[in-house]
Amino acid sequence: MSAHELKSGPLEYRTQEGRMSILGFWIFLAAEVVLFSTLFATYAVLYGRTADAPVPGELFEPGIVLVMTFLLLTSSFTCGIAIHHMRRGSVKGLMTWLIITLILGLGFLGFEIYEFVHYSHEGATLQSSAFWSAFYTLAGTHGVHVTLGIGWAVLLLIQLAKRGLTTVTSRKVFIISLYWHFLDVIWIFIFTSVYLIGMVV
Amino acid sequence: MRHKRPHLQKWLALLPLSLVFLLSGCSELTVLDPKGPVGQSQKDLIVFSLWFMLGIVVVVFALFAFMVIKYRNRPGRNDKDYDPDLHGNTAIEIVWTVIPLIIVIILSVPTVTTLFDLEKPPESSSDKEPLVIYATSADWKWFFSYPEQDIETVNYLHIPTDRAIEFRLSSADSMAALWIPQLGGQKYNMAGMENTLYLQADEPGTYDGRNGNFNGEGFTEQTFKVHAQEEEEFNDWVQETQDEAPELTQEEYDKLLAPSVMDEQMVFSNTHLEWVDHGTNDGRDYAIKRHRDAYQELLHLENEIKGDDKHE
Amino acid sequence: MKLDEFFVTGEPLVYGGMVSIVLVTSAVIFLLTYFKRWGWLWREWLTTVDHKKIGIMYILSALAMLFRGGMDALMMRIQLAFPNMNFLNAQHYDEIFTTHGTIMIIFMAMPFLIGLMNIIVPLQIGARDFAFPFVNALSFWSFFFGAMLFNISFVIGGSPDAGWTSYTPLSGAAMSPGPGQNFYLMGLQLSGIGTLATGINLMVTILKMRAPGMKLFKMPIFTWSTLVTCFIIIFAFPILTVALALLTIDRIFGSQFFTVTGEGMPMMWANLFWMWGHPEVYIVILPAFGIFSEVIATFARKRLFGYHAMVWSMILIAGLSFLVWVHHFFTMGAGAFVNSVFSVSTMLIAVPTGVKIFNWLATLYKSKIEFTTPMMWSLAFIPSFVLGGVTGVMLGMAAADYQFHNSYFLIAHFHYVLIAGTVFACFAGLEYWYPKMFGHKLNERIGKLAFWFFVIGFHVTFFPQYFVGLDGMPRRVFYIIPEWMPLNVISTVGAFGMGVGFAIFVFNIYYSYRNSEREKTGDSWDGRTLEWATPTPVPFYNFATVPHADKYDAFLDMKEKGETTFEEEKLEPIHMPSNTGQPIIMMAIAAFASFALIFEWITLAVIGLVGVLIMMGIRSFDYDEGYHVEVDEIKRIEREARGL
Structure with missing residues (x-):
C-alpha cells in the first residue's frame, strides 16, 4: 500500500489507507444519518402522545436550549479552526483549539444533563409516556454521541502529544472533525424540530 | 465431463x-x-x-x-449453435x-x-343499513358486541344473510386479525384503535372464523363459529337472546379478559361497550392494567382431542 | 435468581439439547488438547484478519446454523404431521418457529452470503484483502457471538417466542416477560453491528481497491451484486438498530415506545421492522442473483447476456426495496389509497426481476451447458424462483392479500423465493468456489444426489402449502383440522427429503476431503473472472502481481494473452496486516455485556460496556502497521504453488 503514497496534498489524504478510512467514515456517517432519521421519525410519530405527563411546551426553556445551541455551534467552529492549524502543520495550534472544542462540548453536555434532571423532576421521565420516551431517546442518543466524541478526542490528544502530526494522526483528527461537525448538524435539527416546535405548539 | x-x-x-x-x-x-x-x-x-x-x-x-x-x-453438437460472445x-x-x-x-x-x-359495504345489499358488530379480541377469545341489539356473544357469531356486516375491530391486548376465509379477507384488531371491515354472507350456513395473526400461546385456539341465518331467523335469535341471556357485569367481564383459552361460548343481554371500548385511546390499556401479571405464567397448552370438536 | 430459573427445565427435548451441547463442547476441547491444536487454532483462525479465512469461518458457522434451523423446521413438520402426538406444546412450537425464522434469515442466509463475499470479492477485483481487515474480523466475531447468544437461549433463560417478526405489543415486557425476547433483541443487535460494518467495509473495498483498469462497469456481476447489497445494508441496518434499541429500552428500562400503556404505538414496530425487513430480503437475494449469474455464465461457456441490464435491474430493485415495506401489513387498515400505492410499487419489482430471469435464459441461448452440480443448482433456481416470484406478485395485490395474509400461501411464497433463491445460491456458490477455498472439488456424484434429494424435497414440501394456504390454514398454528392433514403430511415427507439432501451434502464435504483429487491449477472450472487467476490454494496475499483488468471477464482476456498474476519482473514487496486477538476479545466482552443485559443485570452490563470501551481505547493506541512480504518469499511461494 506504500506504493500509493502521495508526496503532496493534505497529510491525511496522502496514503491509500488514509483515503479509504475517510471514505469509509463518510459512508458510516450516511448510516448515522439513517439512524438519526429513524429516531426523528419515531419522535414525529409519537409527538403529542404525552398521556398523563406534562406537555413539552410547559417544560422546554428557551434560555438553556439557546445556550446549548450556542456552545455546540461554537465548538464546531473551533473544531474547524483546529483543522486549519493542522493543515498549516501546527500541532500546538491544533491541540489548543481541539481542547477548546472539547471544553465547549463538555459545557453542552453539562447543560443537557441538567435539563434532563430538571424535566424528570417535573414529572416527565423516560417511562412516563411515549412522547417523553422518544424525546429522551433522540436527545439522549445525540448526547451519547457527544460523550463518545469527547472521550475519543481525548485519546487522540494523547496520541498527538506523543507522535505529532503523521499521516495516521492527521487522518484520525480529520475523521473526528467530520464526526463533530455531523453532531452539530444533527443538533440543529433537534433544536428546530424538537425544541422550537415543542415550544411553539 | x-x-x-x-x-x-x-x-x-x-x-x-x-x-x-x-x-x-x-x-x-x-x-x-x-x-x-x-x-x-x-x-x-x-x-x-x-x-x-x-x-x-x-x-x-x-x-x-x-x-x-x-x-x-x-457429443456431435453443431458448432454453429454456439456463440460465446453473444451478450x-x-x-x-x-x-x-x-x-x-x-x-x-x-x-x-x-x-x-x-x-x-x-372500504365500502357491498353493493348488493345497499338497500339495507349495515349491521354494526364490535369484534374485540382478547387473549385468546373473541367478544362480539351488537350495540343496536344490545347483546354480546363470546366465541361465536350470529349474522343475517344478504346484509352487510360492519365489523368494528379492536383488541383488548395483543394484535389479532379477524379472518373468516369464506366471507372475505382479514384485518387487524389492535388496542387503542378501530378498524372497519365489511363482510357479508349470501348463503346461510356455519363458517369458520379465527384469529389470523399470531399473538401468543393460545393463538391456535382463538377460533369462533359464524352462524349465518336468514334475516327472520336472525331476528328470532336476537329476540330470544335479549329475553333469556344473562347480564354481563363489569366484574365478570374483567375476569374473562384474563389471558386464557376458552372453549365454551357465552352470550349476554348487554354489551361491554357500556364501560369500555378498547378501540378508543381511553380503553387501550384497560386489560393490561388488570392482567399484567397473568402473563408471567405459561398455560402449557397441548393439543387435546376435545379441541377438535370446535372444528366439527 | 435461582438456578432452575436460569436454565430451562422440564422439557425432554431441551435436556437432550443440553446434553449434546456439553458432549460436543467437551469433545472439541478434548480433541484440541489431545492434538495440541490450541495454539494453531488461536494463531491461524481466531486471530486472523485474512478475508479468506474469515469467509470460511462465516460459512462454517452458517452451515451449523442451517443445521439448527433445519432441525427446528423438522420438529415443526413432525408436529404438524402428527398433531395428536403432542410432540410439541403450543409454547414450545412458538419458540421453535421463532428461532427457525430468525436463525435462517439472520444467522444462516446472511452470513453464508457474506462469507462467500468475503472470500470472493477481493479475489474478483484483484485486491489483497479488505479495506479494513481488522474491522472485517470484528464483524465476523460480532456475528459469531450474536449467533451464539441467540442459540444459547433455548437452554438458558428460554427461547424468544413472539415470531421472528416479534410484533409488539406481544413482544413487549408486559405480554412476554422474561429473558427470552431479550435474547432475540441482543443477539440481533450484536450481529447487526457486524453486518453494518461489513457493508461499509466491502463498499470501500470495491470502490477503492479494484485492479487497475477495472472500471465499475467492467466488474464481475457478483461483485456488482455485493456493491448494491452493501448499499442496502448501509441504509437499512441502522433502522433495525434503532428498532431493536427502542424495544430493548421498552423492555428493560420501562419506556413506552411500543406499549399499549402510556400512549405508545405498537404499530410503529411493524413499520420499523419492515422498513429494515423488506430491504433485508433483497440483501439475501441480490448476492444470490450474482452467484447464479457467475455460475450460469461459466458453465454455459458463454458471456452473461445483458450485463448492463443485469446491473441496472439490481440497482432498481435495491431502490424499490425501500418503498414497499407496507405490503407486509396491508391488513393493518392504512386505507385504500396507501395500500394501492404500495401494491403497485410491490408489483413493479417484478419488472426488473423478470428482466433478470429472461437475461439468464438468454445466456443459455446458443451456449454449451455443462451439468456440473453448481450449474444444476443454478438451473433449478430459474423455474423454482419463477413460481415464488409470480405468487409474490399475487401477494402484492393488496385486495387479494387480505386472504393470503398470514396463511400458508405466504409461507409457501417466501420459502419459494428464499430457498430457491438464497439457499440454492449458497449451495451453488459453495460448490462452485469450493476448490478455490479448499484446494479440491466436491464429489460430483454425491453432490448431484444431494441436489436431487434437496430440490425434489423442497418442491414436495412447499408446493402443497400454496393450496393448504388457500384452504384457510394460517401460519404459526400448532395443530390443524383434519381437512389440512393430507397436504401437511406430504409437506413433512418433503421436509425430510430436504434433510436427507443436506445430510448427503455434509457427508460430501467429508468424503471429498478424503478422496477428491487435489487441484493442480487455480483454474478449476475454466473460469472467466479474476478469482480463478490465483493459484490454489490461494496465497495469503492473493495476487503476487495485480493484473491490469480493463476487460469484462478479465481472466478470459488474460488467458488469451498468456498473462498470469505472477509476473516476476513486476514483483514488489507486499504490505500485509498483522493478525490480532483484539476483535475476538472485544466481541467476547460485548457478548458478555449483552448477556448481562438480557438478564437485566445492569451492573454487570455496565462493566462489560466499559470493557468494550477500554478495548476500543487499546485499539486506538495500536500503531501496528503490519509487515512486508519480501520478493524472494513471494517467488518461493508462487513457484511452489504453480509447480514451476
Whole structure:
C-alpha cells in the first residue's frame, strides 16, 4: 500500500489507507444519518402522545436550549479552526483549539444533563409516556454521541502529544472533525424540530 | 465431463401440469369457495391474476426447457449453435421489460378498484343499513358486541344473510386479525384503535372464523363459529337472546379478559361497550392494567382431542 | 435468581439439547488438547484478519446454523404431521418457529452470503484483502457471538417466542416477560453491528481497491451484486438498530415506545421492522442473483447476456426495496389509497426481476451447458424462483392479500423465493468456489444426489402449502383440522427429503476431503473472472502481481494473452496486516455485556460496556502497521504453488 503514497496534498489524504478510512467514515456517517432519521421519525410519530405527563411546551426553556445551541455551534467552529492549524502543520495550534472544542462540548453536555434532571423532576421521565420516551431517546442518543466524541478526542490528544502530526494522526483528527461537525448538524435539527416546535405548539 | 441426461426439465415440466390438475380440484379450497360478495370479489381477483401467472410460468418453463435441452453440451453438437460472445440485443431486452410492465398495469387496475370497493359495504345489499358488530379480541377469545341489539356473544357469531356486516375491530391486548376465509379477507384488531371491515354472507350456513395473526400461546385456539341465518331467523335469535341471556357485569367481564383459552361460548343481554371500548385511546390499556401479571405464567397448552370438536 | 430459573427445565427435548451441547463442547476441547491444536487454532483462525479465512469461518458457522434451523423446521413438520402426538406444546412450537425464522434469515442466509463475499470479492477485483481487515474480523466475531447468544437461549433463560417478526405489543415486557425476547433483541443487535460494518467495509473495498483498469462497469456481476447489497445494508441496518434499541429500552428500562400503556404505538414496530425487513430480503437475494449469474455464465461457456441490464435491474430493485415495506401489513387498515400505492410499487419489482430471469435464459441461448452440480443448482433456481416470484406478485395485490395474509400461501411464497433463491445460491456458490477455498472439488456424484434429494424435497414440501394456504390454514398454528392433514403430511415427507439432501451434502464435504483429487491449477472450472487467476490454494496475499483488468471477464482476456498474476519482473514487496486477538476479545466482552443485559443485570452490563470501551481505547493506541512480504518469499511461494 506504500506504493500509493502521495508526496503532496493534505497529510491525511496522502496514503491509500488514509483515503479509504475517510471514505469509509463518510459512508458510516450516511448510516448515522439513517439512524438519526429513524429516531426523528419515531419522535414525529409519537409527538403529542404525552398521556398523563406534562406537555413539552410547559417544560422546554428557551434560555438553556439557546445556550446549548450556542456552545455546540461554537465548538464546531473551533473544531474547524483546529483543522486549519493542522493543515498549516501546527500541532500546538491544533491541540489548543481541539481542547477548546472539547471544553465547549463538555459545557453542552453539562447543560443537557441538567435539563434532563430538571424535566424528570417535573414529572416527565423516560417511562412516563411515549412522547417523553422518544424525546429522551433522540436527545439522549445525540448526547451519547457527544460523550463518545469527547472521550475519543481525548485519546487522540494523547496520541498527538506523543507522535505529532503523521499521516495516521492527521487522518484520525480529520475523521473526528467530520464526526463533530455531523453532531452539530444533527443538533440543529433537534433544536428546530424538537425544541422550537415543542415550544411553539 | 460426463454428459448427464437432463432429468431436470422432465419433472419440472410436470409442475405446471400438476398446477392445472390441482386447480381443477380447487373449488373446494375455502378461499376459492366464498359465500359472500366480499370473498367473491377477492376470489375473482385471485383467479384473474392466476391466469396471468400461469401464462408467465408456462412461457418461462417452455423457454427454460428449450434452452436446457437444445443447448446442453453433447457429443456431435453443431458448432454453429454456439456463440460465446453473444451478450445483448436491445430490441428483445426492451420487449421483455415492457411486457411485464404491461402485465403489472393490467393487474394494478382491478387491484386498486377492489381495494376501494372493500372500504365500502357491498353493493348488493345497499338497500339495507349495515349491521354494526364490535369484534374485540382478547387473549385468546373473541367478544362480539351488537350495540343496536344490545347483546354480546363470546366465541361465536350470529349474522343475517344478504346484509352487510360492519365489523368494528379492536383488541383488548395483543394484535389479532379477524379472518373468516369464506366471507372475505382479514384485518387487524389492535388496542387503542378501530378498524372497519365489511363482510357479508349470501348463503346461510356455519363458517369458520379465527384469529389470523399470531399473538401468543393460545393463538391456535382463538377460533369462533359464524352462524349465518336468514334475516327472520336472525331476528328470532336476537329476540330470544335479549329475553333469556344473562347480564354481563363489569366484574365478570374483567375476569374473562384474563389471558386464557376458552372453549365454551357465552352470550349476554348487554354489551361491554357500556364501560369500555378498547378501540378508543381511553380503553387501550384497560386489560393490561388488570392482567399484567397473568402473563408471567405459561398455560402449557397441548393439543387435546376435545379441541377438535370446535372444528366439527 | 435461582438456578432452575436460569436454565430451562422440564422439557425432554431441551435436556437432550443440553446434553449434546456439553458432549460436543467437551469433545472439541478434548480433541484440541489431545492434538495440541490450541495454539494453531488461536494463531491461524481466531486471530486472523485474512478475508479468506474469515469467509470460511462465516460459512462454517452458517452451515451449523442451517443445521439448527433445519432441525427446528423438522420438529415443526413432525408436529404438524402428527398433531395428536403432542410432540410439541403450543409454547414450545412458538419458540421453535421463532428461532427457525430468525436463525435462517439472520444467522444462516446472511452470513453464508457474506462469507462467500468475503472470500470472493477481493479475489474478483484483484485486491489483497479488505479495506479494513481488522474491522472485517470484528464483524465476523460480532456475528459469531450474536449467533451464539441467540442459540444459547433455548437452554438458558428460554427461547424468544413472539415470531421472528416479534410484533409488539406481544413482544413487549408486559405480554412476554422474561429473558427470552431479550435474547432475540441482543443477539440481533450484536450481529447487526457486524453486518453494518461489513457493508461499509466491502463498499470501500470495491470502490477503492479494484485492479487497475477495472472500471465499475467492467466488474464481475457478483461483485456488482455485493456493491448494491452493501448499499442496502448501509441504509437499512441502522433502522433495525434503532428498532431493536427502542424495544430493548421498552423492555428493560420501562419506556413506552411500543406499549399499549402510556400512549405508545405498537404499530410503529411493524413499520420499523419492515422498513429494515423488506430491504433485508433483497440483501439475501441480490448476492444470490450474482452467484447464479457467475455460475450460469461459466458453465454455459458463454458471456452473461445483458450485463448492463443485469446491473441496472439490481440497482432498481435495491431502490424499490425501500418503498414497499407496507405490503407486509396491508391488513393493518392504512386505507385504500396507501395500500394501492404500495401494491403497485410491490408489483413493479417484478419488472426488473423478470428482466433478470429472461437475461439468464438468454445466456443459455446458443451456449454449451455443462451439468456440473453448481450449474444444476443454478438451473433449478430459474423455474423454482419463477413460481415464488409470480405468487409474490399475487401477494402484492393488496385486495387479494387480505386472504393470503398470514396463511400458508405466504409461507409457501417466501420459502419459494428464499430457498430457491438464497439457499440454492449458497449451495451453488459453495460448490462452485469450493476448490478455490479448499484446494479440491466436491464429489460430483454425491453432490448431484444431494441436489436431487434437496430440490425434489423442497418442491414436495412447499408446493402443497400454496393450496393448504388457500384452504384457510394460517401460519404459526400448532395443530390443524383434519381437512389440512393430507397436504401437511406430504409437506413433512418433503421436509425430510430436504434433510436427507443436506445430510448427503455434509457427508460430501467429508468424503471429498478424503478422496477428491487435489487441484493442480487455480483454474478449476475454466473460469472467466479474476478469482480463478490465483493459484490454489490461494496465497495469503492473493495476487503476487495485480493484473491490469480493463476487460469484462478479465481472466478470459488474460488467458488469451498468456498473462498470469505472477509476473516476476513486476514483483514488489507486499504490505500485509498483522493478525490480532483484539476483535475476538472485544466481541467476547460485548457478548458478555449483552448477556448481562438480557438478564437485566445492569451492573454487570455496565462493566462489560466499559470493557468494550477500554478495548476500543487499546485499539486506538495500536500503531501496528503490519509487515512486508519480501520478493524472494513471494517467488518461493508462487513457484511452489504453480509447480514451476
